[in-house]
Amino acid sequence: MRKALQKRMEAQKYVWEGAIPLQIHLHESQVTTLPPPPPALILAPRIGYLPLLVPLIKPHFRSTLPPGVDTIWFEYRGLPLKWYIPTGVLFDLLCAEPERPWNITVHFRGYPGNVLIPCDGEDSVKWSFINSLKEAAYIINGNCKNVMNMSQSDQLELWHSVMNGNLEAYLRVSSKLKLATIEDEYTSLCSSKSQQGSGETDFTGQVKTGRVPVRLYVWGLSEDFDDLEDISQVDSWEKISYVNRPVEIHKEGKCFTLHDAMKNLLPEFFSDESLSDSKLAGVDFEDVQKIPSEDVSSNKVVEDRGQNAYEHREACYISSSAEIKLIRIQGIEPKLEIPFSWLVNNLLNPDHFLHICVCVKVPQ
Amino acid sequence: MMDVCNWDGTVSAKDFRIGALSFAQKWESLNSAFPPWSWVPCPKHSWLASHELLQEEGYLSLENICISRPNEEDIDQNSQTDPGEEETSCSEKEDDIDDATLVQSNHHELHYCDFHVVYSYTFRVPVLYLRAYCSDGRPLLLDEIEKELPACSSKELPETKWAFITQEEHPYLKRPWYKLHPCGTSEFMKLLFLGGDTAQPKLEVVLELYLLSWFSAVGQVVGLTIPCKMLNDR
Numbered sequence: 001m002r003k004a005l006q007k008r009m010e011a012q013k014y015v016w017e018g019a020i021p022l023q024i025h026l027h028e029s030q031v032t033t034l035p036p037p038p039p040a041l042i043l044a045p046r047i048g049y050l051p052l053l054v055p056l057i058k059p060h061f062r063s064t065l066p067p068g069v070d071t072i073w074f075e076y077r078g079l080p081l082k083w084y085i086p087t088g089v090l091f092d093l094l095c096a097e098p099e100r101p102w103n104i105t106v107h108f109r110g111y112p113g114n115v116l117i118p119c120d121g122e123d124s125v126k127w128s129f130i131n132s133l134k135e136a137a138y139i140i141n142g143n144c145k146n147v148m149n150m151s152q153s154d155q156l157e158l159w160h161s162v163m164n165g166n167l168e169a170y171l172r173v174s175s176k177l178k179l180a181t182i183e184d185e186y187t188s189l190c191s192s193k194s195q196q197g198s199g200e201t202d203f204t205g206q207v208k209t210g211r212v213p214v215r216l217y218v219w220g221l222s223e224d225f226d227d228l229e230d231i232s233q234v235d236s237w238e239k240i241s242y243v244n245r246p247v248e249i250h251k252e253g254k255c256f257t258l259h260d261a262m263k264n265l266l267p268e269f270f271s272d273e274s275l276s277d278s279k280l281a282g283v284d285f286e287d288v289q290k291i292p293s294e295d296v297s298s299n300k301v302v303e304d305r306g307q308n309a310y311e312h313r314e315a316c317y318i319s320s321s322a323e324i325k326l327i328r329i330q331g332i333e334p335k336l337e338i339p340f341s342w343l344v345n346n347l348l349n350p351d352h353f354l355h356i357c358v359c360v361k362v363p364q
Numbered sequence: 365m366m367d368v369c370n371w372d373g374t375v376s377a378k379d380f381r382i383g384a385l386s387f388a389q390k391w392e393s394l395n396s397a398f399p400p401w402s403w404v405p406c407p408k409h410s411w412l413a414s415h416e417l418l419q420e421e422g423y424l425s426l427e428n429i430c431i432s433r434p435n436e437e438d439i440d441q442n443s444q445t446d447p448g449e450e451e452t453s454c455s456e457k458e459d460d461i462d463d464a465t466l467v468q469s470n471h472h473e474l475h476y477c478d479f480h481v482v483y484s485y486t487f488r489v490p491v492l493y494l495r496a497y498c499s500d501g502r503p504l505l506l507d508e509i510e511k512e513l514p515a516c517s518s519k520e521l522p523e524t525k526w527a528f529i530t531q532e533e534h535p536y537l538k539r540p541w542y543k544l545h546p547c548g549t550s551e552f553m554k555l556l557f558l559g560g561d562t563a564q565p566k567l568e569v570v571l572e573l574y575l576l577s578w579f580s581a582v583g584q585v586v587g588l589t590i591p592c593k594m595l596n597d598r
Contacts, residue, residue: 117531117540245485
């Protein structure tokens, strides 16, 4: 059983050590010296946030900046970068073909307040992170009391562990939040082979059903493509659909895969299977009607499924030529048949959200 | 007959939409003098052609609401800091007030607010988003907005361990808006309906009155009230 836990630690370690090589250029409007300063070369943590790099960037460009008050923001080919999205997610989303190093531009003036939420440095990032964690806790536990009641020192230690990329410190503090994990179907499968009888006992705190915090970033393209290099650049955040919606996992005997999760989040793109979904929804309705005393939660589940079934039928007519071309999580392009629980247990960001980047082809 | 005892104070996306449309209709029929709430349908992906029936997502919108008027103190301050005003007062009697200047001051001091009610899939409750601006369109800063909040809310702010209003991205408009944190909503909705000693209502009644009850509590925070007619109706 230690093997299983060690394997999870291993994957998490890779995620926490993941980095994006950045080549940061100073915007020409702020260059006051000739020749212009060389770009800053920085290895940015995937799970970190761009404003946290400012202590490294500012000294590099200080001598060439014009006088005035700094309002630092980042941009990639004209697109302001949302600082509250983890750096690795921005890279996965905006670089269809991974660009190494990733060339981005830093500005010290002219903050685009109409597009970006204000950022007052590290504190803004910290509170944005903690609010995300609070939201994740609510999704998983049904309340966020453990996050709200964190002591000052724990809060600080947790934040420092994220800033410093210290996985062990993070695990130590975050365990106090008691966020239930989902049974890892892949790991439990391995363990059941090696130790036939003791599989279930050793997974305390894990549940088989529940809600998973997911943030989906969907980039819609009307052009078809076979090579990632052929894709045109994201030039506006209007092209990207942000879906902040939990995934509900129901253990119904079979393995819940990434495919099932994506069908849950983007039913429009699984039109071929909408008929079978309608049948399933029908069965669910029948089952509920047979229950003598209905309780609120099951009724709610049925309502949501019924709505999905309805959408699926309509989706047949709308998006028959729409399809998912690419899915990325932590820089990995997983197969649709991978158990969703493995992804959740190994590829979460420190805010306890699974950030998924999706590229879809849609009709003109 | 539904069992309301197990209800956790949340509402489904479908029931939210039904309740929002019902709320907007009731508001319009009972408050013809007041600007109406309207339902704004939003396809989940703006670049995906949306069929009529797929437009089930959306939000409730109430816009261009004037949320402040200057008091005497403000007028005096403006008069004292305005050089033009000083020059004018030199050429007139000391206690004579220029009506034109007064009107101008009133105009510049007016603040407006847009309110959007958006469903949260995380918390499974409605969430209030707002945007405040001057008559010339300049957005207000957070401390300027806090000045406009009812006194009871403003006084509570410094004492709150966690700020209950922050700037976040509007889920549909993708622009910075102010958001009232919804993490306590399901708890107080549960208390509103189940906390009393009276007989517990049926679930259908709860869901029908959900948005009206939610607004009667949340609206007070931002200075919006529900007219008596709506509360008495039903």
